[in-house]
Structure formats: C-alpha cells, structure tokens
Amino acid sequence: MTIKPLIILPDPVLRQLSKPVETVDADVRRLADDMLDTMYDAPGIGLAAIQIGIPRQILVIDVSKDGEEKQPLVFINPKVLTTSDEPSVYEEGCLSIPDYYAEVERPAEITVEYIDLEGKKLTAKVDGLLATCLQHEIDHLNGVLFIDHISKLKREMVIRKFTKAAKTRGAKAI
Ligand code: K2U
Numbered sequence: 001m002t003i004k005p006l007i008i009l010p011d012p013v014l015r016q017l018s019k020p021v022e023t024v025d026a027d028v029r030r031l032a033d034d035m036l037d038t039m040y041d042a043p044g045i046g047l048a049a050i051q052i053g054i055p056r057q058i059l060v061i062d063v064s065k066d067g068e069e070k071q072p073l074v075f076i077n078p079k080v081l082t083t084s085d086e087p088s089v090y091e092e093g094c095l096s097i098p099d100y101y102a103e104v105e106r107p108a109e110i111t112v113e114y115i116d117l118e119g120k121k122l123t124a125k126v127d128g129l130l131a132t133c134l135q136h137e138i139d140h141l142n143g144v145l146f147i148d149h150i151s152k153l154k155r156e157m158v159i160r161k162f163t164k165a166a167k168t169r170g171a172k173a174i
C-alpha cells in the first residue's frame with residue numbers, strides 16, 4: 001500500500017507528454033498498484049501516471065459506486081480508435097486541480113485499444129462515465145487538462161488562482 005503525492009496545477013509536469021510502455025514488467029505492475037492506492041485514497045475515479053510525476057502511458061480507473069465491489073481497471077498505452085458523433089456532458093473534476101469542477105462535453109461512446117497488466121492487447125467499446133473518465137485520463141497522457149475544454153476566461157481564472165495558491169504555499173514553506 002503506497003500512496004504517492006499528487007502533482008497539482010500549475011506544476012509544468014502536468015503538461016509533459018507521457019511515453020509508451022515498452023514491456024509490462026514487475027515495475028509497471030507495482031506502479032499500477034501504487035496508482036490505485038493513491039486514487040482510492042484521494043478519493044477519485046481515475047488517475048494517470050503523470051499525476052504522480054511518472055511520464056508513462058499508464059492509467060487506472062474505477063467507476064464502481066460507493067458500497068459496490070471495487071472494479072479496478074488498468075489501461076497501458078491506450079489509444080482512442082473511434083468516437084461517437086453523439087456527445088455527453090459531465091461535470092468533471094481533477095485530482096490535480098482540487099475543488100474545481102466544470103461541465104465538459106465529450107463523445108458519449110468511444111472504442112479504445114490498450115494493453116492490460118498481462119501484456120495482452122485489447123479493444124473495448126465504452127460509454128457513460130467510463131467513457132468520460134477514460135477520455136479525461138488519456139488527455140492527461142497528452143499533457144491536456146479538463147480545463148483546456150472550458151472557456152479561455154474560466155481557464156485563465158483557474159490557473160491564476162492555483163498559481164497564487166502555489167506561491168503562498170512556497171512562502172509558508174520557508
Ligand atoms: O484524472 C483525475 O484527476 C481523476 C478524476 C477523474 C474524473 C474524470 C472524469 C470526470 C470526473 C472525474 C478524479 O476522479 S476527480 C474526482 C471526481 C470524481 C467523480 C466526479 C467528479 C470528480
């Protein structure tokens with residue numbers, strides 16, 4: 001059980017491109033475990049490796065409801081193959097942008113190709129909250145944040161607020 005510190009906006013690490021995983025080995029499996037521990041502790045329904053400072057194309061998701069059995073999912077080197085024309089809107093948040101939520105429109109259904117923890121290449125067609133969360137996490141692997149899908153005015157306001165908070169935190173640490 002290892003909970004890792006989360007990278008918080010405006011840390012430029014969040015804008016890095018994550019690299020593909022070459023081999024699904026013990027290190028990758030350990031990283032996925034640590035990511036799930038960190039996600040459940042936050043709590044959240046998804047986490048990309050870059051959010052704990054690791055620029056590798058690995059993400060974890062669990063959209064099971066409170067009280068239901070946990071259903072952890074691990075996606076390695078995920079690629080969106082198709083998206084529906086039909087959109088869906090969900091009020092998103094982000095563990096790297098705490099306590100800020102905004103409505104984001106994304107394709108309602110996607111087909112994604114990925115590698116699982118056994119190293120198998122799989123394809124899945126998903127919709128609902130899983131589709132929204134997968135797109136949110138895959139954005140992270142490309143250095144994209146959900147605030148990049150809202151108005152420039154609101155995005156600049158959020159970045160200004162988190163930049164000010166980071167400066168204050170830094171000053172207090174001295
Ligand atoms: O990447 C993250 O920071 C994880 C997000 C995942 C998420 C994706 C799409 C829509 C909402 C959240 C976190 O779990 S943020 C916490 C949260 C959970 C449920 C709904 C809203 C926010």
Ligand code: ZN
Pocket residue numbers: 093094095096136140
């Ligand atoms: Zn996020």
